Amino acid sequence: MNATNQQRTKAAKSNEHLRGTVLRQLAALAKMKTPELREKWRELNGTEPPAYKRQHLVRRLAYRIQEMYYGGLEERAKQHLAKLAETDALALVTGKPKKKAPGTQLVPGTRLKRRWRGVEYEVIVVEGGFRYKGTVYKSLTAAAEAITGMKLSGRNFFGLPKQTRVRRREAGGRSR
Structure with a gap:
């Protein structure tokens, strides 16, 4: 056997020993009680x-x-995971932005009006939300709830088309 093969054999035996140690520790975890795990x-x-x-x-x-014995994630992988966590995962993987259903996006500046119980209400679409009487709400539903005092869909209240089916299909989920 030459020196290279001897090194490989030695490394393989060492790795097998490490693997056995790791497996024993993992098996021991399953038997530990919560205070021991802590x-x-x-x-x-x-x-x-x-x-x-x-x-x-x-x-x-x-x-x-396993991380301690075999090494953790490479820095590049950690950065990629961090990027995935803060962006749209589908767009990152496919390289394409998430498609929006035609006509379902509201452009900032759009005024939504609705007469309810004899009073006309107006909500203005702004960057990051919906403004009603000087207060910016994160969702149209929150603005509709502020107007009516009831929990209901903002899209339904203002007579806008539903988006649910389109979004579910795009995300790979089932539609109703």
């Missing part, structure tokens, strides 16, 4: 454990053990 968390992370249920603690600790 102590293991302190040992591995150096912090107080979050108030997770036992099952979640086991999963997080299992990941941490």
Whole structure:
């Protein structure tokens, strides 16, 4: 056997030993009670454990053990995950922005009027929400609730078409 093959054999045996150690630790997690898991968390992370249920603690600790033995995510992967978390995942994966159903987007400056119980109400579409009587609401539904005092759909209240079916199909979900 040459030197390179000997190194590979030695590395393989070392990895097998590591793998066995990891598997034993993972199996031990399944048998631990919650206080033991919390102590293991302190040992591995150096912090107080979050108030997770036992099952979640086991999963997080299992990941941490494997991360310590096999290495964590590369920095590039971490950056990609962070980017996914703060953007539209579908657009990031496909490279295309999420399609909007034609005619369902309201342009800032649009005035929505509705006569209700003898009084005419007006809501103005603004960047980031809907303004009614000087207050900006995050959703049209919130503005409609401010007007009526009841929980109801803002789109229905102002007579706008529904978007639900289109959005579900675009997201790959089922439609009604």
